[in-house]
Amino acid sequence: MHISDGVLPTGVTTAGIAVSAGLFLWSLKGIKEQEIPKSALVTTTVFVAALIHIPIGPTSVHLLLSGLAGILLGRGAFASISIAIFLQSLLFQFGGLTAIGANSLIMALPALLAGWLFRALIGRFGARAAALAGGLAAALSDSLSSLLLALFLWMSGEQFHEVAILAMTSQLPVIAVETLVTAFMAGFIIKVKPELFGEPILSALSRRVGQGAHEAEEAGGNARS
Amino acid sequence: MTGAHGMEQVMEQVPGVSVILMPWWIAAAALGIFALLFCLITLFVLKRVRPAGGELHMPAQIPIGSQVKVRGWPLSGWDARVKIAALLFFMFSAAFLRSVPSALTALVFSLALAIFCRVGLYRILVRISAVSMFLLLILVVLPFSTAPAPGDTVLGIEGLAPFLFNVRGLRDAAVIIMKACAIVMLMEPLFYSSPLSEFSNALISLRIPPKAVYILNLATRYLNVMAAEASSMLWALRSRAFRPSATISGLRTLAGLFAILFIRSYERTQRLQEAMALRGFHGEFPRGRLGRIGAADIVKAALFIAAGLCLHLMDVVWR
Numbered sequence: 001m002h003i004s005d006g007v008l009p010t011g012v013t014t015a016g017i018a019v020s021a022g023l024f025l026w027s028l029k030g031i032k033e034q035e036i037p038k039s040a041l042v043t044t045t046v047f048v049a050a051l052i053h054i055p056i057g058p059t060s061v062h063l064l065l066s067g068l069a070g071i072l073l074g075r076g077a078f079a080s081i082s083i084a085i086f087l088q089s090l091l092f093q094f095g096g097l098t099a100i101g102a103n104s105l106i107m108a109l110p111a112l113l114a115g116w117l118f119r120a121l122i123g124r125f126g127a128r129a130a131a132l133a134g135g136l137a138a139a140l141s142d143s144l145s146s147l148l149l150a151l152f153l154w155m156s157g158e159q160f161h162e163v164a165i166l167a168m169t170s171q172l173p174v175i176a177v178e179t180l181v182t183a184f185m186a187g188f189i190i191k192v193k194p195e196l197f198g199e200p201i202l203s204a205l206s207r208r209v210g211q212g213a214h215e216a217e218e219a220g221g222n223a224r225s
Numbered sequence: 226m227t228g229a230h231g232m233e234q235v236m237e238q239v240p241g242v243s244v245i246l247m248p249w250w251i252a253a254a255a256l257g258i259f260a261l262l263f264c265l266i267t268l269f270v271l272k273r274v275r276p277a278g279g280e281l282h283m284p285a286q287i288p289i290g291s292q293v294k295v296r297g298w299p300l301s302g303w304d305a306r307v308k309i310a311a312l313l314f315f316m317f318s319a320a321f322l323r324s325v326p327s328a329l330t331a332l333v334f335s336l337a338l339a340i341f342c343r344v345g346l347y348r349i350l351v352r353i354s355a356v357s358m359f360l361l362l363i364l365v366v367l368p369f370s371t372a373p374a375p376g377d378t379v380l381g382i383e384g385l386a387p388f389l390f391n392v393r394g395l396r397d398a399a400v401i402i403m404k405a406c407a408i409v410m411l412m413e414p415l416f417y418s419s420p421l422s423e424f425s426n427a428l429i430s431l432r433i434p435p436k437a438v439y440i441l442n443l444a445t446r447y448l449n450v451m452a453a454e455a456s457s458m459l460w461a462l463r464s465r466a467f468r469p470s471a472t473i474s475g476l477r478t479l480a481g482l483f484a485i486l487f488i489r490s491y492e493r494t495q496r497l498q499e500a501m502a503l504r505g506f507h508g509e510f511p512r513g514r515l516g517r518i519g520a521a522d523i524v525k526a527a528l529f530i531a532a533g534l535c536l537h538l539m540d541v542v543w544r
Binding site for chain 1: 287288289313316317319320321322351352353355356358359360362363366367369370371372394397400401402403404405407408409412415416434436437439440441442443444445447448451452455459469470471473475476477479480481483484485486487488490491494495497498507
């Protein structure tokens with residue numbers, strides 16, 4: 001759920017734009033020239049994912065895939081997701097253009113943490129844990145997103161406290177669906193095209209493979225002796 | 226606790242609150258009429274907006290700003306840089322309003338511009354329907370969550386003490402909705418009144434980092450390719466009797482779809498990037514030249530900036 005125009009007070013809107021602009025520039029610096037097409041692709045994927053609705057009971061939810069963006073891009077995810085949010089508000093009015101600072105922080109800041117968590121888990125447990133790490137990263141990212149959404153509404157005044165709680169609870173089905181989808185996607189991608197996860201994860205994987213081979217060799221050597 | 230007790234408590238705790246006690250049947254009738262109206266509007270919008278095909282349908286074509294759709298004075302021929310800056314100034318001015326008269330004026334101003342430029346009611350309705358759930362949440366919750374303060378009028382319902390309907394909360398919600406609609410109506414004039422290439426060039430001129438604008442440009446170019454592919458894959462799933470559901474197998478299928486969609490698109494972009502590198506691409510697209518900013522551009526911008534400032538003046542006067 002994105003915050004629409006006119007809801008946040010002046011101070012919160014301005015602070016949101018200032019903080020997200022700083023993070024945006026930092027994130028943009030982390031995108032190398034040859035990574036521009038991949039970042040654009042992640043932007044498009046986040047955008048397209050929001051158009052597909054999955055029915056849950058009487059309502060339906062749409063995917064955010066911000067966790068996945070964090071996993072795929074790392075530091076560059078903030079810029080990529082912010083641009084997706086900008087496009088969403090320009091083309092379909094998902095969220096407001098004047099609330100873009102807050103909305104970017106809500107979606108993209110947790111994506112950075114998700115990327116970090118995924119990298120840490122893969123580095124520790126290897127490729128077998130990709131699906132689990134992906135699921136955990138998405139769960140972390142979406143939970144933080146709904147917390148941030150509630151925080152922004154909470155800061156808008158005392159009368160918004162109930163709105164904040166309702167908005168946060170309405171995100172629970174999204175978190176559940178997204179956790180599973182990201183877990184399946186991470187499991188799929190690591191089998192089919194692991195290079196999508198980028199250099200840090202590839203090197204972590206090859207290190208694990210190298211270690212595994214070394215251990216196997218040692219074990220073989222021990223067995224022979 | 227009865228209703229009357231609740232009212233007395235409020236009157237004791239916050240002096241200066243005028244409490245109007247309603248019989249429960251009036252409240253029920255009002256709620257019924259509101260719910261009926263809401264259902265009718267939602268049905269109307271959903272029927273117009275959502276194409277046939279159910280939840281898993283998605284548009285095969287996403288309307289990007291490659292063609293100019295919004296024309297007419299003052300937008301036609303307005304320098305894109307000045308236009309974006311002036312419209313954004315007005316949007317932010319509208320977003321920070323706090324009183325009913327100023328928000329209403331902003332709404333009327335935007336509506337007049339939308340009519341003047343022939344934006345079309347349908348496109349405005351589609352946009353408003355996208356933010357309607359959030360605004361509805363605010364409209365429903367805010368009157369009940371605003372604590373009574375001196376000078377407030379509170380409607381109480383007999384027999385339902387905890388629910389106090391604060392008219393000030395309703396007013397605040399109305400201000401938010403009017404501001405949101407005023408800004409929403411300016412979105413089409415902002416984006417669809419110049420070609421995408423001109424829009425991107427203007428963004429670069431307005432000190433948006435070129436790298437961000439290239440990502441935006443590439444993303445809009447991939448958008449329709451990916452949407453078309455996702456749409457055909459969804460139809461393929463449908464023809465194999467796949468029904469969208471939030472079950473494990475349903476989500477696994479959807480995740481597979483997304484993953485393969487991403488991988489295919491990635492491979493396509495890699496080929497594209499290699500082809501572009503062979504032709505001497507260094508990460509910079511050629512930029513068209515923007516014309517000089519003329520007096521007419523400045524006059525139009527001054528109009529919007531003056532309108533934005535007037536709104537704030539009204540806000541100060543009427544607050």
